[in-house]
Amino acid sequence: MTARQITNPISEETLLELKAGDRVLLSGTIYTARDAAHKRMFEALQNGEQLPFDIAGQTIYYVGPTPAKPNQVIGSAGPTTSGRMDKYTPALLDKGLKGMVGKGYRSPEVIESMKKNKAVYFAAIGGSGALIARSIKSMEVIAYADLGPEAIHKLTVQNFPAVVIIDSEGNDWYQIGKQQFQEEGPV
Amino acid sequence: MQVRTIQYKEIVDQVASMCQEANFELGQDVVAAFQSALKTETSATGKDILEQLILNADIAKSERVPMCQDTGVSVFIVEVGQDCHIQGGSVYDAINEGVKKGYEEGYLRHSIVDHPITREKSKGYNTPSIIHIEMIPGDELVIHMSAKGGGSENMSALKMLKPSDGLEGIKSFILDTVAKAGPNACPPLVVGVGIGGNFERCAYLAKKSLFRHIGHRSELPEIAALENELMEKINQLGIGPQGMGGNTTALDVKIEIEPCHIAALPVAVNLNCHASRHKELRI
Numbered sequence: 001m002t003a004r005q006i007t008n009p010i011s012e013e014t015l016l017e018l019k020a021g022d023r024v025l026l027s028g029t030i031y032t033a034r035d036a037a038h039k040r041m042f043e044a045l046q047n048g049e050q051l052p053f054d055i056a057g058q059t060i061y062y063v064g065p066t067p068a069k070p071n072q073v074i075g076s077a078g079p080t081t082s083g084r085m086d087k088y089t090p091a092l093l094d095k096g097l098k099g100m101v102g103k104g105y106r107s108p109e110v111i112e113s114m115k116k117n118k119a120v121y122f123a124a125i126g127g128s129g130a131l132i133a134r135s136i137k138s139m140e141v142i143a144y145a146d147l148g149p150e151a152i153h154k155l156t157v158q159n160f161p162a163v164v165i166i167d168s169e170g171n172d173w174y175q176i177g178k179q180q181f182q183e184e185g186p187v
Numbered sequence: 188m189q190v191r192t193i194q195y196k197e198i199v200d201q202v203a204s205m206c207q208e209a210n211f212e213l214g215q216d217v218v219a220a221f222q223s224a225l226k227t228e229t230s231a232t233g234k235d236i237l238e239q240l241i242l243n244a245d246i247a248k249s250e251r252v253p254m255c256q257d258t259g260v261s262v263f264i265v266e267v268g269q270d271c272h273i274q275g276g277s278v279y280d281a282i283n284e285g286v287k288k289g290y291e292e293g294y295l296r297h298s299i300v301d302h303p304i305t306r307e308k309s310k311g312y313n314t315p316s317i318i319h320i321e322m323i324p325g326d327e328l329v330i331h332m333s334a335k336g337g338g339s340e341n342m343s344a345l346k347m348l349k350p351s352d353g354l355e356g357i358k359s360f361i362l363d364t365v366a367k368a369g370p371n372a373c374p375p376l377v378v379g380v381g382i383g384g385n386f387e388r389c390a391y392l393a394k395k396s397l398f399r400h401i402g403h404r405s406e407l408p409e410i411a412a413l414e415n416e417l418m419e420k421i422n423q424l425g426i427g428p429q430g431m432g433g434n435t436t437a438l439d440v441k442i443e444i445e446p447c448h449i450a451a452l453p454v455a456v457n458l459n460c461h462a463s464r465h466k467e468l469r470i
């Protein structure tokens with residue numbers, strides 16, 4: 001199975017075509033945010049304030065890179081555990097967020113909200129931050145600069161490797177993939 | 188009796204460089220384990236992931252960049268010879284200063300908060316470290332270092348079993364911990380298990396077991412057999428590389444045991460992701 005090329009922001013048509021288990025290469029614009037930025041965006045929405053950027057149709061990458069060396073765009077930049085963002089995610093999906101890239105399980109609430117809002121969850125390979133950094137071509141802080149490495153950055157990526165884990169219908173590749181290789185036997 | 192003197196500064200410098208090496212260069216034992224898994228993995232996605240992990244380790248080594256952005260908490264087991272004297276400051280300070288220097292100068296990530304509740308970031312770059320000291324005979328100082336990632340640490344577990352739960356109880360707790368961790372701990376994993384001791388001792392044993400090389404078996408025949416059996420059972424869970432399905436869920440299982448109270452059966456499972464970064468240094 002070859003990987004499918006995807007342009008970000010992802011068109012609605014493509015979003016609906018993506019199926020759990022598909023290998024993809026992401027190119028275009030994505031945004032970074034992890035724990036602290038999510039907490040702030042969530043609180044902004046609760047206070048009836050605007051988000052610092054228009055997330056409608058966009059993709060967020062859960063990453064906290066290492067500091068870039070003088071000649072680098074970004075340091076090592078693999079995904080962090082997505083579950084820590086679960087509490088804040090449905091509110092962002094309701095605002096139009098369409099893609100998320102991270103690693104690990106999502107909560108039932110997030111999956112329900114993804115089905116309702118027709119969004120997709122991708123996983124990148126955890127622990128391959130040196131390799132992933134090669135697909136990141138530019139990086140720019142766009143909000144919450146005071147959070148330092150946890151600020152929201154706009155990234156331009158090219159052929160960023162990922163796998164569709166949860167599709168817009170709620171199919172979960174972590175469950176499907178595991179079942180395919182589970183061997184019966186007394187546990 | 189002769190007492191050997193070791194200079195504070197020497198520890199600082201050597202620890203700084205070991206922190207960088209640990210993050211840039213994956214141990215040969217881990218790379219060899221990836222390569223052998225590549226031959227037995229039946230999932231296409233699983234194989235693809237293993238190939239990318241090998242490539243990632245190559246890039247990290249040749250470009251001297253961290254293999255993973257979570258450059259971890261630095262955990263040390265330090266064997267201090269009782270006939271060695273450290274001149275110029277405490278061994279704790281020397282190690283922390285070495286970590287700070289190694290992490291800051293090596294462009295490694297600062298991932299420590301000083302306060303677990305307020306989450307205020309620590310002022311010492313990626314310090315304080317976690318340092319366990321063991322006294323040994325002789326005049327050597329042996330420093331074992333691990334850069335331990337948060338993802339796999341968060342999925343680790345400890346349980347005070349009842350003696351009547353027995354071996355079956357121990358096995359099902361270990362399998363259950365690995366199954367629950369799934370993709371979150373970045374499999375393929377190295378599974379470290381501590382059995383016996385008491386509440387804090389079994390956690391320490393589990394951590395300590397992770398410092399053994401991949402492929403190294405316990406010297407106790409019944410424990411070595413248990414390591415092999417669990418390895419097989421874990422790889423039948425189907426979780427696979429990154430939890431995307433496959434038969435490479437663990438690269439190894441390590442077990443350490445210790446005597447315990449007649450009423451107790453403590454078991455701790457400390458998971459390590461595939462970025463199993465360990466270094467050793469003798470001064």
Ligand code: SF4
Nearest residue numbers: 127255336338373460
């Ligand atoms: S669990 Fe390990 S490999 Fe995965 S992100 Fe954390 S440190 Fe890196």
